[in-house]
Amino acid sequence: MEEFSAVLIDQVRFNSDGLVPAIIQDENTGEVLMLGYMNRQALKKSLETGITHFWSRTRRRIWMKGETSGHIQKIKEVFIDCDGDALLFKVEQVKAACHAGYKSCFYRAADKANGTWIVKGERVFIPEEVYADVKKNDEYKTDGIAGQSTTETYEKSSEEQNRANEKASILQELYDVIVDRKLHPREGSYTCYLFEKGIDKILKKVGEESSEVIIAAKNRVKSEVVYEVSDLLYHLLVVLVEQGISLDEVYDELKRRR
Structure with missing residues (x-):
């Protein structure tokens, strides 16, 4: 497709x-x-x-x-x-x-x-x-x-307010959703599809999204960089869940390096 x-x-x-x-x-x-x-x-x-x-x-x-x-x-x-x-x-x-x-x-x-x-x-x-x-x-x-x-006009104000309040927790929220999809599969879910196909498929998507980030950054198109980085972050979270690694472990490692 x-x-x-x-x-x-x-x-x-x-x-x-x-x-x-x-x-x-x-x-x-x-x-x-x-x-x-x-x-x-x-x-x-x-x-x-x-x-x-x-x-x-x-x-x-x-x-x-x-x-x-x-x-x-x-x-x-x-x-x-x-x-x-x-x-x-x-x-x-x-x-x-x-x-x-x-x-x-x-x-x-x-x-x-x-x-x-x-x-x-x-x-x-x-x-x-x-x-x-x-x-x-x-x-x-x-x-x-x-x-x-x-709906864009009305979505704007509420969404921007929500995003301002939830920016710090959005990664954890997404991580939790991915965990839920793994534990409680839903028909038609892309996340469930990735888990069903296994680690090779997940890693293949990580590679593809990494390439998309590189291309977008090389082209210096800000909107595409943001979009592709978001895709990459999502797939990286899928990797963490598949490997049984929590976000706290990543945060701790980043803090250690800081």
């Missing part, structure tokens, strides 16, 4: 910022749901997982559509335009694409007579019930991308 993704991605013409616009369309109705931007890694993640991922220009990181709300987009078909510089995704949309509660981010139409925008259609969910920290005055705030009224 990774090789398959690479072949497709190599045929995409990313702009000078390393981004390509991605139009998201309902597979059944043909309704345009939103417009987002993907960098190489977000596109790779989308193709490999079957769920749309985008590059946030405000948070400078990759995010999965619906990662907080659960309103994910399951990819059914992917198209590229004649110039190779725009993508079209036909998806199965869970609930709604728009953070303001509408099925589509394009829920306002031009009223030429009054020179204003009028709301078309009805909300399918109440934002205040989905995003605990949402404020009504921020309802239409976006990431500065035309039509991209996604």
Whole structure:
């Protein structure tokens, strides 16, 4: 699948910022749901997982559509335009694409007579019930991308606050999740898949991710370095769990060296 993704991605013409616009369309109705931007890694993640991922220009990181709300987009078909510089995704949309509660981010139409925008259609969910920290005055705030009224705005404030509080514990939290997957296997879990395949597969992934870090750093693309280092750290944690080594042992060794 990774090789398959690479072949497709190599045929995409990313702009000078390393981004390509991605139009998201309902597979059944043909309704345009939103417009987002993907960098190489977000596109790779989308193709490999079957769920749309985008590059946030405000948070400078990759995010999965619906990662907080659960309103994910399951990819059914992917198209590229004649110039190779725009993508079209036909998806199965869970609930709604728009953070303001509408099925589509394009829920306002031009009223030429009054020179204003009028709301078309009805909300399918109440934002205040989905995003605990949402404020009504921020309802239409976006990431500065035309039509991209996604969950991203509301996810931003809560996530950044949570990350500020949990940065020190995130590695331990991830480690604990990996331990749980080993003790209580779940169908469809990538972590469980790694444990099932064994140490050779795990180490092969560590090698691959290390190479990705080297390539990203050599290219001096900060976002890709962050993304690939995160992948590498995850796989290293899998190694620790497989070997029965705790994070405390690593912390103690680092402290000793310090």
